Structures are given as structure tokens and as C-alpha cells.
Amino acid sequence: MRATLAALLAAAASFFPSCVPAQSWPARPVHLVVPYAAGGPVDVSARLVGARLQAALGQPVVVENKTGAGGNIAADFVAKSAPDGYTLVMGAIATHAINPALYPKFPYDPVRDFRHVALVVQVPNVLVVNNDLPVKDVRQLIAYLKENPGKLDFASGSTGSTGHLAGELFKQMTGTYMVHIPYKGSSPAVLDLLAGRVQLMFDNLASALPNIQSGRVRALAVTTPRRSAFLPELPTLDESGLKGFDMTTWWGLMAPAKTPEAVVERLSAETLKAMDDPEVKEKLRAMGSETPTVRSPAAFTAFVEKELKTYAPLVKRSGASAD
Amino acid sequence: MGIIDTLRLGFGEVFSLQPMLIPWIKVVVPIPFNILMCLVGAVLGTLIGVLPGIGPVATIAMLLPITFNLNPTGALIMLAGIYYGAQYGGSTTAILVNLPGESSSVVTCLDGYQMARRGRAGPALATAAIGSFFAGCVATLIIAVAAPPLAEVALKFGPAEYFSLMVLGLVAAVVLAHGSLIKAIAMVILGLLLGIIGTDVNSGVLRFTFDIPELSDGIGFVVVAMGMFGTAEIISNLEQGESREIFTAKVSHLFPTKEDWKRMWAPILRGTALGSALGILPGGGALLASFGAYTLEKKVSRYSHEFGKGAIEGVAAPESANNAGAQTSFIPMLTLGIPSNAVMALMIGALMIQGIAPGPQVMNEKPQLFWGLIASMWVGNLMLVVLNLPMIGMWIKLLTVPYRYLFPSILVFMAIGVYSLSNNAFDVLIMAVFGVLGYICVKLECEPAPMILGFILGPLMEENLRRAMLLSRGDATVFLTKPISAGFIIAAAILLVIVSLPALRKKREEVFVEE
Numbered sequence: 001m002r003a004t005l006a007a008l009l010a011a012a013a014s015f016f017p018s019c020v021p022a023q024s025w026p027a028r029p030v031h032l033v034v035p036y037a038a039g040g041p042v043d044v045s046a047r048l049v050g051a052r053l054q055a056a057l058g059q060p061v062v063v064e065n066k067t068g069a070g071g072n073i074a075a076d077f078v079a080k081s082a083p084d085g086y087t088l089v090m091g092a093i094a095t096h097a098i099n100p101a102l103y104p105k106f107p108y109d110p111v112r113d114f115r116h117v118a119l120v121v122q123v124p125n126v127l128v129v130n131n132d133l134p135v136k137d138v139r140q141l142i143a144y145l146k147e148n149p150g151k152l153d154f155a156s157g158s159t160g161s162t163g164h165l166a167g168e169l170f171k172q173m174t175g176t177y178m179v180h181i182p183y184k185g186s187s188p189a190v191l192d193l194l195a196g197r198v199q200l201m202f203d204n205l206a207s208a209l210p211n212i213q214s215g216r217v218r219a220l221a222v223t224t225p226r227r228s229a230f231l232p233e234l235p236t237l238d239e240s241g242l243k244g245f246d247m248t249t250w251w252g253l254m255a256p257a258k259t260p261e262a263v264v265e266r267l268s269a270e271t272l273k274a275m276d277d278p279e280v281k282e283k284l285r286a287m288g289s290e291t292p293t294v295r296s297p298a299a300f301t302a303f304v305e306k307e308l309k310t311y312a313p314l315v316k317r318s319g320a321s322a323d
Numbered sequence: 324m325g326i327i328d329t330l331r332l333g334f335g336e337v338f339s340l341q342p343m344l345i346p347w348i349k350v351v352v353p354i355p356f357n358i359l360m361c362l363v364g365a366v367l368g369t370l371i372g373v374l375p376g377i378g379p380v381a382t383i384a385m386l387l388p389i390t391f392n393l394n395p396t397g398a399l400i401m402l403a404g405i406y407y408g409a410q411y412g413g414s415t416t417a418i419l420v421n422l423p424g425e426s427s428s429v430v431t432c433l434d435g436y437q438m439a440r441r442g443r444a445g446p447a448l449a450t451a452a453i454g455s456f457f458a459g460c461v462a463t464l465i466i467a468v469a470a471p472p473l474a475e476v477a478l479k480f481g482p483a484e485y486f487s488l489m490v491l492g493l494v495a496a497v498v499l500a501h502g503s504l505i506k507a508i509a510m511v512i513l514g515l516l517l518g519i520i521g522t523d524v525n526s527g528v529l530r531f532t533f534d535i536p537e538l539s540d541g542i543g544f545v546v547v548a549m550g551m552f553g554t555a556e557i558i559s560n561l562e563q564g565e566s567r568e569i570f571t572a573k574v575s576h577l578f579p580t581k582e583d584w585k586r587m588w589a590p591i592l593r594g595t596a597l598g599s600a601l602g603i604l605p606g607g608g609a610l611l612a613s614f615g616a617y618t619l620e621k622k623v624s625r626y627s628h629e630f631g632k633g634a635i636e637g638v639a640a641p642e643s644a645n646n647a648g649a650q651t652s653f654i655p656m657l658t659l660g661i662p663s664n665a666v667m668a669l670m671i672g673a674l675m676i677q678g679i680a681p682g683p684q685v686m687n688e689k690p691q692l693f694w695g696l697i698a699s700m701w702v703g704n705l706m707l708v709v710l711n712l713p714m715i716g717m718w719i720k721l722l723t724v725p726y727r728y729l730f731p732s733i734l735v736f737m738a739i740g741v742y743s744l745s746n747n748a749f750d751v752l753i754m755a756v757f758g759v760l761g762y763i764c765v766k767l768e769c770e771p772a773p774m775i776l777g778f779i780l781g782p783l784m785e786e787n788l789r790r791a792m793l794l795s796r797g798d799a800t801v802f803l804t805k806p807i808s809a810g811f812i813i814a815a816a817i818l819l820v821i822v823s824l825p826a827l828r829k830k831r832e833e834v835f836v837e838e
Contacts, residue, residue: 037665038384039672047388047676065384067745069536076536102527105534153794159527181793182524184786187661187668191605194659195478197794206675210660210682286678 025085025263029060032253033078033089035071041206041287042251045121046090048283049253052274053267070160071095072103079113083258085267088117092251093162097307101315102160110308115259116300118271119252119292121284124205124224125166127237128217130196138221138240141200145176152178154200155193157186160315166202166223166247168318173242193217204249205230205288223247230288250292250307252300268297326468329690333467333698336396336691337361357397361699364401365706368408372415375422375733376549376740379409383669387676395677396692400699402673403653406666407459407700410646411707414451415718418444418638420733422553426610427645429548429775430617434630434637441633444722445577445715450587450635451642452711453579458595458643459704462650465599466657467697471686473651474658477603482791483801485604487811489784492611494815495618497773497822504822506769514777517542524786525793537749544610546750547778549737550757551764551771557730558762577715579635587639590620594640598647605655605663614776616644650700657693658683 032050036042043065050061066074071094078089089095096110127138133152135141145152156163159182167180181198183189186207192198194216201208205228212219212231221237222228225246237245253271255264272295274280281291294303340353371382383402390398413425418435431451438447465473480488497507520531521541532538579587597619598612620640621630630637655661660682662668671681679685679692686693721729741750764771795801803809 037668038380038387039665039669039675041675043387044672044675047391051388051391063388064746066747067540068747069539072539073536073745073747107536150796159525179793179796181790182527183790184524188605191478191655191659191661192481195481197481206680207660210680210684214683216683283676283678286680287675 025260025266026057026059028086029062030057030085031087032061032063033074033087034063034065035067035074035090035092035095036065037067038065041121041123041204042090042092045251045284045287045289048280049120049271049274052277052280053270056270056273070099070103070158072099072107075110076107078254078256079108081256083115083256083260085255085259085263087256088267089114089254090120090251091116091254091304093249093307093311094160096254096304097311098160098162098165098315100308101312111301111305113257114304115255115257115264116297116304117253117255117264118268118275118297119250119294119300119303120271120275121252121287121289122224122248122250122292123288124222124228124290125162125202125247125249126205126208126212126222126228126231126234127166127170127220128193128201128203128208128212129220130193130199131216131218132196133199133218135220136218138235138237138242141220142174142176142241145174145178149177150179152200153181153198154178154202155181155183155189155198156201157189158182158184160318161186162204162247162249163189163202165311165314165318167200169245169247169314170202170237170242172317173245202247209288224290226290228288229285229290246310252292264297329694330467330698332690333694333696334702336695337400337698337702341394356394357400357695357699358702360393360397360401361404361703362706364404365408365703365710367401368405368410369412369707369710371405372409372412372424374412374736374740375416375420375424375553376545376737377743378425378545378740379406380665380669381740381743382409383666383673387669387673390673391676395674395679395689396695398673398677399670399692399696400703402670403696403700404703407646407649407703408707410649411452411455411711413645414455414638414642415448418447418451419718419721420729421556422733422737423548425645426545426548427613427649428642429552430613430641430772431638432552433617433772434632434634437631437633438635438638439722443633444719446579446583446635447638448715448718449578449712450583450638452708452715454587454591454594454639454643455646456704456708457591458598458647459650459707460701461595462599462602462647463697463700463704465651466654466700467694470654470658473603473654477605477655477659479807480604481805482787482794483805483808484811486784486787486791487802487808487815488604488611489780489787491811491815491818492615492776493780493784494818494822495615503768506767507773510764510769510771510774511777514774514779515781517547517774518778518781519785521782525789535749537747541782542753543741543744543750544775544779545744546741546754547757548775549741550754551761551775553733553737554754554758555761555765555771557734558758559765560726561730577719583635586626586635590616590624590636590640591643593619593623594643595647598644599651601644602648602651603654605652605661610648610664610779612644612648613641614779616640653696653700656681657696658686660685 032046034043034046046063050063054061075095078087081087100106135144154167193201211217219234221235221240223237225238294300337357341356342351343354344351371377382405409425413428414431416422416424417428417431418439421432421436423429423432435447522529522539529539594616597616601612620636621627624636626634652663655663656667662671674681738751741754744750
């Protein structure tokens with residue numbers, strides 16, 4: 001066992017001849033902190049990628065679910081951990097783009113306190129309506145909303161979630177009005193959507209897909225700029241007249257800010273390799289994920305900066321705030 | 324497919340032999356893999372159920388990576404076994420050391436521990452196991468026969484219906500107490516207030532969090548229950564020195580007497596019915612099952628004066644209810660793909676790891692998985708009762724362990740369990756705070772059970788009330804115009820009248836005086 005380990009490390013070192021710290025890293029188990037509960041999509045993808053990283057790095061990759069405060073506790077914990085490559089976090093759109101505008105006295109800087117290693121998952125949200133609502137596409141929905149202002153409700157998993165913000169953006173761009181009904185998580189929201197107590201939801205594709213496919217709800221559009229490979233016949237909101245509508249849920253691997261360059265490079269390369277593995281790719285696809293086009297630490301940092309700029313004004317305008 | 328065919332398919336899957344390569348002798352041997360997974364799940368579930376604080380959620384989360392390499396049916400069978408196995412094990416700690424091993428066994432502490440104090444730990448444990456077994460079998464049958472139509476019933480429950488159900492529960496909470504009515508109401512209100520801590524669902528505003536991020540999701544139910552029951556119990560026991568050891572001297576018999584059997588069958592039936600019904604509701608129904616069953620029993624039983632002093636009904640009813648609820652809470656997950664609690668969310672995660680999208684299509688696309696899981700629950704329940712009954716003697720021996728050895732180990736397990744909830748030491752601290760609060764309550768003779776119920780119901784009530792009002796655009800009559808909701812409100816009103824009627828109040832005071 002020890003011999004294989006040494007061989008692996010040697011192989012790794014020869015692969016990255018320029019970086020000295022990578023020879024000794026990783027010498028002990030790597031902790032991958034997940035800011036959300038076990039069993040959810042962020043957790044499942046962390047475990048999928050974590051298992052591949054473990055094989056590639058020759059050290060156990062331990063997934064640890066540290067929940068609370070919309071993911072801020074985990075992100076803050078990793079931001080303040082030793083930057084030695086042994087503590088990583090699955091940072092997400094909530095912890096690194098939405099929450100800074102949502103929470104008062106925000107404890108960390110989503111850009112400067114982190115090295116953004118690799119974007120792992122990008123999932124579209126999809127606009128779904130209850131089957132009894134007499135609209136077949138986005139144009140009909142807008143017309144219906146204009147004829148019946150304030151009649152419809154849209155559900156979301158929580159105040160300040162992507163589902164909520166997508167709804168607010170939709171209202172703003174179309175000049176219509178509907179009531180936001182927040183839930184504790186998206187499951188009870190889906191239940192009320194199925195039952196017809198709420199009529200609309202901007203749900204993430206993974207959780208909406210089974211109900212769309214079984215015909216229990218009707219999908220009208222995806223919120224991403226491009227169509228989803230899962231529902232290629234489904235138009236985007238952008239195509240449906242809401243020019244420039246883009247809201248994609250994402251999460252990816254991040255490390256504390258001062259993590260050595262060599263470690264970040266190695267982690268990034270191994271993570272991308274894991275994501276390109278056909279089996280992992282297939283399982284990430286089953287969660288509705290499109291393969292991210294952002295494929296380097298620098299591009300990921302730029303991506304996070306762009307997302308922060310997009311969401312701050314949107315959160316402010318939505319009136320959502322946790323103070 | 325008829326029910327017979329589907330069950331045959333399910334049992335066939337459970338008992339199927341799968342060729343497995345035995346690594347060290349390099350021979351492929353057919354082994355009954357799924358049934359082994361069922362056994363592993365049941366044993367593991369019993370164990371973590373007995374250990375205070377360490378619950379199925381943390382255990383299943385830890386085991387998720389292992390399920391990578393198992394077949395989906397085997398993985399799901401094992402995880403399900405852990406969940407309902409924990410319902411069996413949870414009662415053991417509740418009865419022996421007055422500590423809810425699982426959140427659902429909080430009520431079992433009330434009478435189970437009193438039975439143990441009277442030397443009747445054996446019958447109490449046996450009653451819990453028998454009640455759980457019966458309830459588990461019936462509830463599994465309900466899932467097999469009627470899961471899809473029952474899922475439609477779950478859909479009928481909206482915010483208005485949930486709110487009214489909670490109102491009924493809250494009124495019942497007062498009935499739950501056996502001491503002073505004023506103290507019971509005070510404890511319920513304290514529970515409601517504690518439940519307010521955290522983020523307001525509607526506006527996202529943080530309430531009573533004092534800038535502590537750990538408080539922004541509120542205080543965990545397990546943390547409160549462990550503190551109020553567990554830590555407080557330990558503190559008050561230590562105060563009495565080594566006097567606890569006496570209760571083993573009085574152990575007369577291990578199994579229920581003829582009289583016990585006569586008294587337990589009706590509560591088991593009622594508990595099973597109530598638990599099965601509440602378990603179907605995804606909005607926290609299963610957690611209410613044991614509280615509901617206890618309250619119901621206390622109202623209808625001829626022995627209601629014995630409640631809180633070791634009534635066997637007070638063990639039989641809630642234990643049947645929580646196991647029935649645990650089984651039927653699979654219905655929304657299996658038929659709609661909607662998890663009704665954290666364990667079900669983990670099951671969905673386990674399916675996703677296998678590349679199976681959970682939802683209504685699983686039943687048609689993967690009938691072996693669906694019916695195999697259901698059949699395994701029946702087998703698992705049988706295994707659990709066979710495992711648990713002979714173990715009663717062993718558990719009783721645990722009472723002979725001197726308390727000076729027992730309490731530090733209990734504390735350690737509680738701390739580990741509470742820490743594992745969100746991998747945060749803050750929760751352990753909060754548990755200690757509630758331990759002190761619980762001790763003060765013991766001294767003031769205020770019971771923790773009504774507080775716990777208020778704590779569970781408060782946030783659910785507020786959330787559903789405000790959601791119902793949002794949906795109705797501020798029209799409060801929805802609670803009376805929706806038939807299901809109106810039914811609950813009327814039942815609550817009747818219960819309130821009964822509680823406040825002079826004649827009954829007098830009876831209540833007599834009970835109080837007797838103590």
C-alpha cells in the first residue's frame with residue numbers, strides 16, 4: 001500500500017516537474033466540505049468527484065457536510081482554514097454570488113478569500129406550471145398574467161433562492177405581477193405545485209425533470225441562454241422574448257485564498273479529468289448538469305466575479321434580505 | 324399487475340441470489356445479497372437507535388459512499404433498514420435511561436422510563452418491539468396496496484390543512500401534560516418561542532439570532548430533545564448519588580403478563596392507525612405520530628390516571644405509531660419523488676448516486692427496485708422483532724452497570740450524535756444549555772414534553788399559517804371553507820371545551836393531587 005502510494009506520488013511529481021509543494025501534497029486525507037445536507041445534488045456531485053479525486057491523489061477525500069446559514073458557515077470555515085490544500089469546499093451560487101447581498105455582516109469575501117479551483121456543475125432552472133393553468137408557452141403566460149394581475153403565485157425553495165430571484169427577474173422584465181410564496185426547501189414547493197395550490201415555479205431542472213417527463217407539470221422554458229440537452233425542444237426564456245434572461249445554478253470546487261499555486265493546478269486538472277470520465281459525466285448529467293465551459297481556475301474566478309455583479313442588484317431589487 | 328404478482332416480484336427480488344466474487348478465494352459464489360443487506364441495515368439501525376443522539380440521518384450520510392458500489396436495490400434496502408431499525412432501537416434508551424434514542428421516541432420516555440423504575444423494563448421493551456412489529460407489518464401492507472392513491476391524499480394537504488392540523492396538535496399538547504395545566508401551557512409557549520429562532524421563511528429576516536450564524540437555521544429538534552431529556556436527566560441523577568441502581572433489584576419478569584397483553588392490543592391498533600395516517604403527510608406528519616398516539620390513548624384509556632406513572636398503553640401506542648409513520652413516510656418519496664424528511668432526502672440522494680432519477684416513474688421503470696424495497700420492509704420488521712426480543716435480557720443487564728460508568732458514556736455518545744447533525748460544535752454547546760434549562764424545569768416540576776411539542780409545532784404552524792394567508796390573499800376564512808381544515812378546527816374546538824369543562828378540570832386536579 002505504502003509502495004503504491006509512493007509510486008503514485010512519484011508519478012504525480014514527475015507529471016508536474018515544476019512544482020515543488022505538489023511532491024509532498026497530499027500527504028494526508030483531504031477534507032471536502034459541502035455546505036448543504038447529505039443526499040442533495042451538491043453533496044452527490046461532491047461525492048462523485050471526491051471518489052475520483054481520491055483515486056487520483058492516492059489519499060482519502062472525506063466529504064463533510066457542514067450545514068447552516070444558507071451555506072455561509074461552511075464557506076466561512078474553509079475561507080479561514082489553513083491554505084494547505086487539505087480543506088476544500090463545494091462553493092455554490094448561493095454562498096458565492098447571492099448570499100453576500102442577502103445577509104448583513106457577511107463574514108467572507110467570495111472572490112478574495114478563495115482560490116476557485118474548478119466549476120463542477122451548471123444546472124438550468126426551468127419554468128414549470130401546473131397542468132390546469134391554460135397556458136402553453138411563455139407568450140401565453142405573459143398575456144395571462146397581464147389579463148389577471150396578481151392572480152397567480154410562484155413558489156420557491158426559499159427567499160433569495162435562484163427560483164425566487166428568477167421569478168422576480170421575470171416579473172421585472174415582463175412588467176407583470178405575481179405573488180412569491182417561499183417554502184422551506186423545494187420539495188414542499190413542488191408538492192403544492194403538483195396540487196395546483198401554486199401555479200408556477202422556477203425549479204432546478206434535476207428536481208423538475210421527473211415530473212415534466214411524467215406529465216404532472218408543464219415546462220414552458222429554461223432559464224439558461226442555451227437550450228438544455230435534456231429537453232432540446234424546450235425554448236429558452238431568451239428566445240421567448242425575454243432578451244438576455246440568464247439564471248443558471250452552479251457549484252464548484254474552491255480552496256482557501258493562499259493555497260499554493262501548484263496544489264490548485266493539480267486539483268483543477270484532476271477535477272476536470274474526473275468530470276470528463278464518462279461514468280461521472282453520465283451521473284452528473286442525470287442531475288441535469290450541462291458540462292461547464294469554464295475550465296480553468298482563472299476563468300472560474302472571473303466567472304464568480306461576474307456572477308456577484310449580476311446578483312447583487314437583483315437581490316436588492318427583489319426586496320429579499322436577511323437583516 | 325395484481326398485488327399478488329407484485330409481491331411475488333418483490334419477495335423474489337429480496338431473496339434473489341446474486342453471483343459475487345469472493346476476493347480472497349477468487350471464486351464466484353451466488354449469495355442472497357439483498358437479504359444480507361436487509362439484515363445489515365436492521366442490525367445497524369437497532370444499534371444507532373440505541374445510541375442516544377446518533378440518528379439514522381448521520382449514519383445514512385456516512386454510508387452513502389458505500390452505496391456507490393452496491394446494486395441500487397441492495398443499497399436502498401439497507402438504508403431503509405437503518406431507518407426503521409432505528410425506530411426499534413430508539414425506544415430502548417428511552418425506556419432504560421429516560422433518553423430519547425431517536426426523536427420519535429421522546430414520548431416513550433414518559434411512561435417507558437416509569438415502567439423501568441418499577442422494575443418493568445422487560446415488559447416495556449417487549450411491548451415496544453411487539454407494537455413496532457405489528458405497526459410495521461400493517462404499514463408495509465398499506466404501502467403495497469395503496470401507495471399511489473394515498474399519495475393523492477398527501478397532495479390534498481395544503482398550508483391551510485397543515486395549519487389546522489397543527490392547531491389540533493397544540494390543543495392536544497396541553498392534554499399531554501399530567502401535572503399543572505398552567506405549567507403545561509407555559510411550557511408549550513416556551514417551546515413556541517424557541518421555535519421562532521432562525522430565519523423567517525417569508526421575509527428572510529433573521530430572528531433572535533444575535534448575529535450567530537449557527538442560529539440562522541433555528542435550533543435543531545434533536546439538540547433540544549437531547550438537552551431537555553438526556554442532559555437534564557443525567558444532572559438530576561447525579562444529584563441523587565448512586566440510588567439509581569435499585570431499579571434492577573425489582574425486575575420480576577422480562578415478558579408482558581396476560582394482563583399486559585390485554586391492555587396493549589387496543590393501543591397498538593389505534594397507534595398503528597394514527598401513525599399510518601400521519602406518516603403519509605410530508606409536512607412533518609411522522610414526527611407528530613407518536614405524540615398524537617400518546618395523547619389519544621390518554622384520552623380514551625380506562626387507565627388514564629396511570630399515564631406518566633408507567634402505563635403500558637403509554638409505550639404501546641406511541642411506539643406503534645412511530646414505526647407505522649416511519650414506514651408510510653416512504654409513500655411520498657416512492658410515488659412522487661418528494662422526500663418527507665431528512666432520511667427520505669438521503670434515500671433520494673442514494674438513488675441519484677446510482678443514476679436513477681427519483682419520482683413517479685420509478686415504480687414502472689424499475690419495478691424490482693420498488694417492490695423489492697417494499698417486500699424488504701416486511702422481512703426487515705420480522706428480523707427486527709426476532710433480534711430485539713432475545714436482546715431484552717441483555718439490555719436489562721445494562722441497568723446493573725453502575726451509573727458512574729454509564730453516564731459518561733451516554734454523554735459522549737450524545738455529544739458525538741449532536742455534533743454529527745451538521746458537523747458543528749456549536750450544537751453540542753446548545754445541548755448543554757438546554758441540559759441546564761431542562762434541570763431547572765425538573766426542579767420546577769415543569770414537564771419537557773409539552774415544550775418539545777410546542778417547539779416542533781410552532782415553526783410549522785407559523786409557516787403554514789402565513790403561507791395559507793398569502794395564498795388566500797389575506798382571507799382568513801380559508802381555514803373554515805376547506806373541508807379537511809374545518810374538520811381539524813372543529814375537533815380542536817371540541818377538545819378545548821372538554822379540557823376546560825369544570826367537571827373534567829376537577830378530575831385533572833385530582834390527578835395532580837394524587838401525585
